[in-house]
Amino acid sequence: MFLLFATVIAMGQTVPGGQAMPGKKRMDVTVPFAGNGQQLADSEFMFVTAVCSRLNIMPILVKYETVKGYWEHQRKPGVTGPVRPPFLVVHGNVMYDLYYQSNADTPYLQKESYQHTLTTVLTVKVKDQYPMHVAFTTRMGNSPLYRNLTDFNLQFTNRDFKDMLMQRAQGWDGLRLKQWKYLDSLKGVINAKEQEIGRLQHWDQDPSQLLKLIQIRERQLYGRLNDSIGRLKDSLAGRLHGPDSLRHDNGADSLMARYKAQYEENKQKLDSLQAALAKLQRLYDVKNRQFGGDKKQLLLGALNGRGSNKEMADKLENMNLPDSVLPKGYRQLLAVRSFGIGRTMVNYSELTAKNISVLGMQVEYNPSYYFAFATGVVDYRFRDFVSTQNRTHQYLNLIRIGTGNKDRNNIILTYYTGRKQLYNFNTTVTDSTPIAPQDYRIMGLSLEGHWALGKNTSITGELAKSSLPYYARAEHGESVMGSVLQLHDHTNEAYSIKAISLIPQTGTRINASYKMMGANFQSFSLYTTGSRQTAWNVRVDQPFFKQRLMLTGAIKKNEQVNVYQLLNYNSSTVFKSLQATLRMRKWPVLSVGYFPSEQITKLGDGRLAENQFYTLVGTASHFYKYHHIMMSTILSYTQFYNKQADTSFLYFNSKNILLNHTVFLDAFTINGSLTDAINTDYKLYGIDGSVQWKLRSWLTVGGGMKYNWQTTYNVAHIGYTGMCRVVIPKVGELALMADKGFVPGVNRQLVANNTGRLTYTKTF
Structure with a gap:
């Protein structure tokens, strides 16, 4: 027995330990004492390996000459196949926000309002090959000015698909x-x-x-x-x-x-x-x-090329790349510029549909030819407020067909139709007799061309012809399409030209555009009708001193877009703007701007009044380190150039000065600011300070005080602010904010405004 145990020791493997192995078969081996009276025991395991099993012997210091061993049967590992990617991989965030406000800082009287908002933005990959974006938001509250909204969007773009292919090209395997x-x-x-x-x-x-x-x-x-x-x-x-x-x-x-x-x-x-x-x-x-290094360079070059999507797909096909790099259907997906369902943005041309929010579907497909389609409901003349009135149903249908690359040279023909309510918010009733509904349908054709003149200059031209308004068609009894095809009538025509150029020698960027719209022209890019419209815009960006100083100047006429303008409104005001930005290393960023603004006011007798005023803005911001401590300082000056009769702003022709300083420490963030608001009636001085303390990696608390002094009335106001942010592992982040501030009230005196916010965010 002693020889057997010695053989076991000679053949065995030593594994540190000293604990019994639960769940194994036990056997006892009797071993005589050594000659010096000590037992042959140790605090280590002894293993004897075999073909498919092994003998585990664990010597234990006991009083008798017995060693307790354990027999373990070891199974051969199974053969595993290739790991398949999951069908869906989802990353994104979910946010819930509860906002409370005791007094609304708007021209409308509103008290004790709250609003719930639930938003989620997701990035979805199907089979780890097809990226998409999904967004959902819903909002509800008790405010009479804001209606409850629920929107959904699913979006696919070839830009995201190219980015995924670029990542795979960088790390093939x-x-x-x-x-x-x-x-x-x-x-x-x-x-x-x-x-x-x-x-x-x-x-x-x-x-x-x-x-x-x-x-x-x-x-x-x-x-x-x-x-x-x-x-x-x-x-x-x-x-x-x-x-x-x-x-x-x-x-x-x-x-x-x-x-x-x-x-x-x-x-x-x-x-x-x-x-x-x-x-x-x-x-x-x-x-x-x-x-295969050439393949990688060819792949990256093809994805970064400026050719058409068809040329790109042909290059990729000739490279014979594996499916792990190029998924099935890549040729068609590279040609899909965008595809959206739900709340999408339609932005096609100046004279058809530009920056229109549509609840429906839109798609752009551009291999060597171009095709686009959009359909859905349009929220025209209805913002979030005035929710108690019935909304007239409005919709848009649009088809675009052309040839060429959308980003390079192309010619595109557009046909659009739909219903747009520009004349009344809803069908009214007078003396209990309903007014017959009018035919508000519109229709039109557009031909657009884009030409790239070298690498630095491009020109876009467009001409369009639409149907006549319903009141103009009623005079002659014409149909919608019939009014489009009347070539002798030029009142329903429009022209547009736009040029963009870069001068490499001086770094000058020039943007210029000109539009002419007839009195009876209608489209989903134009709100007004009934008067001939001309609009133009010129902007020049000029850098100096190796991009350290940037000067921007612009001049424009009739470029303001307002859905509440009267139908026959035509502005002849020319607006000028100028901006300068200076960036130098280790120096504050200086910015000065002089910008125009306007306010359209509809008078009680139906007439329209336009008021203009200018705003002068100057800022100096600096993010720097002082004695190894990060700091940020911002100085801002704002002045309005207007009169009391020009605007409903309470602080007309006022000057505002703000100085803000922030110190970033390891666990603390200290912030303080000074404000000064000066107008013709009084001066308002303010000072506030706040501190945020990161107690733990999962807990941050903060608070602050604010003091306001209003001259003329000699009234002092003291407010406060507080916050708390908690990060719960695998649950998310919970943030709470409370603030007591002051807003302009009646008789130009400040009134208290209590706000609170509860936010939950989960990122995954």
Whole structure:
């Protein structure tokens, strides 16, 4: 038995431990005591391996000569197949927000209002190959000014699909990634040797070497001249001054010898480098063919190319890439510029549909030809308020067909139709007699062309013709399509041209546009009708001092878009704006702007009044480090140039100054600000400070105080703010905010406004 145990010890493996192995079969082995009276026991396991099982023996220090062992049956690991990606991979966030406000800071009287908002934004990958974006939002509250909304959007763009292909191209698989890194390092060695060869090839042409050679030649010539003069002196004096006559000559000869030696050394080094470079280049070519490095460069070049989507797909197809890089249907998906269901944005052209929010579907498909389609409900003349009135149903149907690349040269024909309510918010009733509903349908055709004139200039031109308004058609009894096809009537026509250019030598960017719309022209980009409209806009961006200073100037006419304008409104005001931004390293960012604004007011008798005013804004912001502490400082100045009769703003023709400073410490964020609001009636001074303390990685609390002093009325107001943010693992982030502030009230005095917000956010 002793020999058996000794054999076990000799053949076994030692695994640290000392605890019994639960769930294993136990057996006892009797072992005699050692000659010195100590038991052959230890605090380690002893294993004896076999083909499919092993013998585990755990010696334990016990009183008797017995060792307790455990028998474990080890199964052979099964063969696992390739891991399949899940059908859906979802990442994104979910946010719930509850907002409370005791007094609304609006021209409308509203008290004790609250609003619930639930929003989620998701990035979805189907089979880890097809990326999409999903967004959902719903909002409800007790405010009479805001109606409850629920929107959904599913969006796919070829931009996201290209980004996914780029990521796969960068890391094809682990082996190829290592191979490409090897190729990159080998290419770096080749580039270094090429630079060294270039340096040696032009060594003798370097200005310093040429100067040195000239100096050596001069010393040789000077030495020979001194030698001839010295020999003449020696003959006259009867003695020869050997060292003096040979000093210059020997020095020049030694310099020339060293120069020739260095030349021969560089020549030999150049020959060896050229031989080594040829060997490295052959090795790089062989490895590049083996690793498929050309495919990677071709793949990245195809995805970054400026050709059409069809040309891109043809290049990818000729590369014979595996399915792990190019999924099925990639040719069609690369041609899908955008596809959306739900609440989508339709932005096609200046004269058809521009920046229109549609609840429906839209798609853009652009391989070598162009096709676009959009349909859905349009919320025209209805913002979030006035929810108690019945809304007239409005819709848009649009089809675009053309040829060329949407981002380069193209010609596109557009047909649009739908219903747009511009004339009344809803069908009214007078003396209990309903007014007959009018035919508000519109229809039109547009032809648009885009031309790229080189790399830095592009021109877009468009002409369109629409149906006549319902009141103009009623005079002649024409149909909607019939009014479109009347070529002799030019009142329902529109023209547009736009140019964008960059001057590389000066970095100047120029944007210019011009539009002319007839009195009876109708589209989903134009709100007004009934008067001939002309609009133009010119903007120039000019950098100075190596992009440190940027000047922006703009001038425009009739470019304001307002859904509450009267139908025959036509503005002749020319607005000017100017902005300058200075960015210098280690200096604050300075920005100054002079911007126009306007306010459209509908008077009680149906007339329209337009008021203009300008705003001067100047800011200086700096993010810096002081004594290893990060800080941020912002100084802002704002001034309105208007009159009390020009606007309903309470602070007309006012000046506002703000100074804000923030200090970022390890666990604290300290913020303080000073404000000064000056108008013709009084001055309002304010000071506030707040602190946020990160107690733990999952807990942040903060609070602050604010003080306001209003002159003329000599009233002081004290407010406060508080916040708390808690991060719960696997649950999300919970944030709570409360604030007591002040808003303008009646008689130009401040009234208290209590706000609160509860927010829950989960990111996954």
